[in-house]
Amino acid sequence: MLYNPKWSILERSNIKAWLKTKNPEGRYPYEDCTGKCMYSRYLTDHGYPRNPLDPLTWPIFDALHTKFGGIAHEKPHTYGAALARLEAGVR
Numbered sequence: 001m002l003y004n005p006k007w008s009i010l011e012r013s014n015i016k017a018w019l020k021t022k023n024p025e026g027r028y029p030y031e032d033c034t035g036k037c038m039y040s041r042y043l044t045d046h047g048y049p050r051n052p053l054d055p056l057t058w059p060i061f062d063a064l065h066t067k068f069g070g071i072a073h074e075k076p077h078t079y080g081a082a083l084a085r086l087e088a089g090v091r
Contacts, residue, residue, distance in 0.1 A: 009046055010063055015071070016086055018042055024080025030072055038072040038082060039064045067091070 008014055028038040035044065039061060048060065065072075070090045071082050 009043070009060065010067060012068075012086065015042065015068060016083065018045065019079055019083040019086065022079035022083075024078065024083070026079045028072070028077050028079070028082075030077050038077075038079070 028041065029036050030038070032040075035041070042064070043061060068086070068091060071085045074081075074085060074090065
């Protein structure tokens with residue numbers, strides 16, 4: 001299988017590095033799929049189109065949610081709490 005550099009977006013270390021750039025008290029609306037949820041913002045910051053429901057980005061969005069859904073899903077919906085969950089090993 002050929003390597004695709006965009007796969008690195010699915011690495012735990014890259015999500016962690018990105019979360020560390022966010023205001024720990026900053027909130028995100030988990031159920032907003034119009035580009036405001038945590039994973040939509042992560043993808044946008046990494047150059048993906050803003051709408052995660054676009055057919056070109058849905059597979060990567062789905063992969064993020066499958067691999068790390070609990071990080072964004074659990075409350076509270078702040079970047080600091082998401083980082084803490086990631087560091088605690090939540091999937």
